[in-house]
Amino acid sequence: MKVLVPVKRVVDYNVKVRVKSDNTGVDIANVKMSMNPFDEIAVEEATRLKEAGKVTEVVAVSAGVSQCQETLRTAMAIGADRGILVETATELEPLGVAKLLKALADKEQPQLIILGKQAIDDDSNQTGQMLAALLGWPQATFASKVVLEDGKVTVTREVDGGLETLALTLPAIVTTDLRLNEPRYVTLPNIMKAKKKPLDVTKPEDLGVDVTPRLKTLKVAEPAKRSAGITVPDVATLVAKLRTEAKVI
Amino acid sequence: MVALVIAEHDNASLKASTLHTVTAAAQCGGDVHVLVAGANAGAAAAAAAQIAGVAKVIVADAAYFADGLAENVAEQVLAIAGSYSHILAPATAYGKNILPRVAAKLDVAQISEITKVDSPDTFERPIYAGNAIATVQSSDKVKVITVRATGFDAAAATGGSAATETIGAVADVGKSAFVGREVAKSDRPELTAAKVIVSGGRGMGSGEAFKILEPLADKLGAAMGASRAAVDAGYVPNDWQVGQTGKIVAPNLYIAVGISGAIQHLAGMKDSKTIVAINKDPEAPIFSVADYGIVGDLFELVPQLVAELG
Numbered sequence: 052m053k054v055l056v057p058v059k060r061v062v063d064y065n066v067k068v069r070v071k072s073d074n075t076g077v078d079i080a081n082v083k084m085s086m087n088p089f090d091e092i093a094v095e096e097a098t099r100l101k102e103a104g105k106v107t108e109v110v111a112v113s114a115g116v117s118q119c120q121e122t123l124r125t126a127m128a129i130g131a132d133r134g135i136l137v138e139t140a141t142e143l144e145p146l147g148v149a150k151l152l153k154a155l156a157d158k159e160q161p162q163l164i165i166l167g168k169q170a171i172d173d174d175s176n177q178t179g180q181m182l183a184a185l186l187g188w189p190q191a192t193f194a195s196k197v198v199l200e201d202g203k204v205t206v207t208r209e210v211d212g213g214l215e216t217l218a219l220t221l222p223a224i225v226t227t228d229l230r231l232n233e234p235r236y237v238t239l240p241n242i243m244k245a246k247k248k249p250l251d252v253t254k255p256e257d258l259g260v261d262v263t264p265r266l267k268t269l270k271v272a273e274p275a276k277r278s279a280g281i282t283v284p285d286v287a288t289l290v291a292k293l294r295t296e297a298k299v300i
Numbered sequence: 301m302v303a304l305v306i307a308e309h310d311n312a313s314l315k316a317s318t319l320h321t322v323t324a325a326a327q328c329g330g331d332v333h334v335l336v337a338g339a340n341a342g343a344a345a346a347a348a349a350q351i352a353g354v355a356k357v358i359v360a361d362a363a364y365f366a367d368g369l370a371e372n373v374a375e376q377v378l379a380i381a382g383s384y385s386h387i388l389a390p391a392t393a394y395g396k397n398i399l400p401r402v403a404a405k406l407d408v409a410q411i412s413e414i415t416k417v418d419s420p421d422t423f424e425r426p427i428y429a430g431n432a433i434a435t436v437q438s439s440d441k442v443k444v445i446t447v448r449a450t451g452f453d454a455a456a457a458t459g460g461s462a463a464t465e466t467i468g469a470v471a472d473v474g475k476s477a478f479v480g481r482e483v484a485k486s487d488r489p490e491l492t493a494a495k496v497i498v499s500g501g502r503g504m505g506s507g508e509a510f511k512i513l514e515p516l517a518d519k520l521g522a523a524m525g526a527s528r529a530a531v532d533a534g535y536v537p538n539d540w541q542v543g544q545t546g547k548i549v550a551p552n553l554y555i556a557v558g559i560s561g562a563i564q565h566l567a568g569m570k571d572s573k574t575i576v577a578i579n580k581d582p583e584a585p586i587f588s589v590a591d592y593g594i595v596g597d598l599f600e601l602v603p604q605l606v607a608e609l610g
Contacts, residue, residue, distance in 0.1 A: 067563055068428045077432050089545075145400070146409050173427050174544065175412045180370065180400035189371055189475035192397050195538065205479065209538050210393040211547075212490065216479040217369070223475075229531065229545060230538050265409035269422065270435040277570050280591035282582075286604040289576065289592055297574040297591065299496070299553040300520065300609070 053108045054097045055161040056131060057152055058090040060115060060122040061172040076271045086122045089167025091129070092227040095234040096197060097165050098130030105199045108132050110159060114143055114151050120250060127245035128237045134250040139262060141255075145173075147262035149181035154258035156186055161222065163204060168193050168226040179226035189219040193228040301330030301420065302355075303386035306377060308394045309336060309344035311366065314351075316493045317390030317447075319454035322351055324447040326455070327417040328386045331355040334462070337376045337469075339366035349464050352456035362469035367478035368394055374401035375470045381406060384442060385420070391446035391548075392492070399446055408440035413548075415451030429544035430567035449492060450550035450571050484537060491540070494523035496553045499542055499569070502529035503558020503579065503598060510536055512599065513557060515606045525549065527556075527565045543568035558598050561586030578602065 062068055063083040071078050086094075100106040111126035113119040114137040123134035137151045156164060169176035183190035191206035195214065198205040208215045209228045255262045283289045293300045303325040308315040318334070325332045333356045336345040341361060348357045360376050377398070381387060387402060389395030391413040403410035415433070416424035422437045423445065491497065498517045500510050510524070517524050525547070526540040542549055544564040554572035559565060561577070561584055569575070570589050577590035578598050587593045594601055 062428070068431050070432050077428060144409055146404060146407075149404055169545070171429065171544070174429065175410070176396050177400040177403070177410050177412060180397065181404035181410075183370075184374065184401035184404040189473070190397075190401075191476070192370075193393060208393075211492070211539065213481060213483040213537075213539060215367075215481045218477045218479050220475050228538065229528070229541075265438065265440055266411065267437045267439070268434055269437055271427070272433050272435070274426065274430055274433050277575075277589045279588045280575075280593065282587070282593045282595060286594065286601060286608045289594055289605070290608045292592055293553070293574070293576070297553070299574045 052106050052163070053110060053159060053161040054100060054106050055110050055112055055156060055159060055164045056093050056097045056126065057112045057164070057166050057178070058094065058122050058126050059087040059170045060084050060113065060119045061087045061170055064088055064171060070271055070273045074270050074272055076268070084118070086125050087167050087170045089169060089227050091234045092231050093165040093167050094126045094129045094131060095232050096227060099232065100199055101130065110135065110161070112152065112155055114139065114148050116140060123250055124245050125237065127248045128241045129235060133248055136250065136252045137255060137258065138252050139255050141262050142264055143262055144264050144266060145175045145177035145181055146265065147260070148178050149185055150260045151255060151258060151262065152182050153185040154260050163199070163221065163223060163225065165225045165227065168228055179224050183224040188222050188224050190224040191217045191219055192226040194225050195228050195230045197225055197231065301328070301385040302383065303328045303330055303332050303388060304380070304384040305332060305334045306373070306387070306389040306395065306398065307334050307336045307344065307348055308390050308392060309338060309341060311338045311341040312343050314344055314347045315390070316454060317392050317449050319351060319457060320449035320452045321388050321390045321447045322354060322455040323452040324414065324417060325386065325388045326353050329420045330385060333358060335360070335377060335380070337365045337373050339363050345464060347457070349462040350458045350460050352459040354460050354462040357462050357464045359464060359466045360469045361466070364472040365469065369476050369478060370397045370401055371473040371476055372470070373398050374405070375473060377402045378405050379470050380467065381442065386443045386445065388445045388447055391448045395446050399444060403444040406442055406444065408442050408444055409438060410444045410446070411436060411438060412446050413448040414445055415448050426567070429564045430570070431563065448548055450548055484539060488517060489521070489523045491523045491525055491542070491547050492549055494551050496520045496522035497525050497549055497551045498522045498555045498557065499525035499527065499559060500530055500557050501527040501559030502533060504530060504535060507535040512602050516555070516602055519606055519609045520553070527559045527562065529562070556586050556590070557602060559586055560584045561589065
């Protein structure tokens with residue numbers, strides 16, 4: 052059984068982005084880029100399924116600029132067997148990415164696609180659900196546990212107020228939440244091995260997909276600043292301030 | 301122009317997130333209809349008809365809508381989508397799960413987690429964990445939108461008298477099945493609806509230590525939350541998480557205990573009315589957003605605070 056794992060190249064988790072002074076976007080020139088953390092969890096989960104003998108091949112997929120090849124190499128260092136990059140300079144939106152992934156899924160015929168629940172740059176939380184709809188597959192988003200057996204996948208989901216468990220027929224889509232697993236530390240020998248794994252490059256046109264953006268970004272601005280308050284010397288002062296000044300208790 | 305709101309409910313009652321979404325829908329400029337897709341959801345539909353500003357409630361009732369499976373609810377929305385200029389759902393686990401399926405099938409972009417409606421086709425939404433606010437314009441024929449509750453006031457739950465129309469339910473998609481649910485039992489208010497929140501971070505040091513926050517939460521009638529660091533460390537369940545990848549909250553009072561204030565945590569709580577920070581590190585970033593800060597050992601300060609509240 053084959054698993055497809057889409058991965059996105061994003062500004063590193065630890066970087067505090069700055070809004071450009073002309074308000075056209077955020078400044079990502081010379082900023083450290085990494086794999087979206089939720090996608091790393093997805094690659095780790097697929098790799099564990101392979102190590103457990105439930106999956107035969109893990110294919111990592113990315114879409115975007117040519118540097119996304121680095122992200123795919125990271126996925127292969129974690130454990131993906133090969134990579135596919137859909138190369139384009141167009142700024143991609145979730146709908147466009149879902150269409151590209153559908154075209155690849157039609158070709159590759161995976162039984163399971165595991166994606167991160169959201170990317171930490173645009174915070175959309177859409178691609179997995181859109182892909183599921185386009186493929187006509189069932190979905191289990193925000194997964195904290197995935198059990199693959201007997202032609203179905205049983206997924207525990209993190210929902211408001213607790214956990215929910217769903218059973219999906221295969222093929223299916225799963226999106227990862229934070230606590231699904233802890234991705235392994237990538238070792239140097241595995242990084243070296245990953246360099247030798249196959250990586251195919253294709254283009255949206257080759258897949259017959261139009262990725263023209265649907266939304267126009269008119270402006271990107273700094274959020275309203277919250278000014279720092281005061282430090283109070285003790286608990287009695289704090290309670291007095293909350294009662295008489297803030298009037299919140 | 302008519303906007304459709306997908307109601308989040310448990311069949312017996314509406315979730316508060318639905319009320320905030322109705323406000324956003326009304327700001328899109330036309331009438332507001334509410335879809336209640338549920339199983340024996342008469343009570344939820346009746347509640348929807350009471351919301352001020354709702355013109356019509358559409359009810360689709362079938363056993364397989366009981367647990368809000370995304371595949372089924374999305375199909376029901378698509379069955380009536382043709383009549384609407386805007387389709388909105390709350391940006392909660394429920395709405396985020398369903399709405400992208402609707403957008404993809406309609407071949408339109410989704411605009412996620414809007415915090416402001418600038419005009420019927422232009423919306424503001426936070427990106428990069430709230431470090432930037434993007435203003436986006438959609439040229440799609442239908443605007444498909446999830447709504448961040450903290451960006452919009454709740455519509456009045458009573459005062460309306462909407463007409464109710466029952467429509468035929470779409471067929472069960474049948475590819476997914478609900479197995480079970482573990483609801484965290486708590487007498488405390490729900491995190492996203494609470495007026496006061498007491499949150500703990502990595503500084504708590506253990507899951508056991510969170511017990512020290514309970515008397516404080518009891519005194520204030522507060523919900524309990526946590527930073528991602530505390531969740532990652534396994535101290536508390538993930539549904540306590542406040543932040544970019546957890547819940548977005550804006551209570552009247554937010555008390556951050558042993559939370560350093562990572563960007564991704566601030567993204568989830570910086571719209572709170574009053575923020576109190578208790579931390580032993582005077583340089584902790586949380587103090588840059590706190591209205592009142594106390595530097596010191598939380599294990600001494602929290603019990604003192606409980607005592608002082610009387």
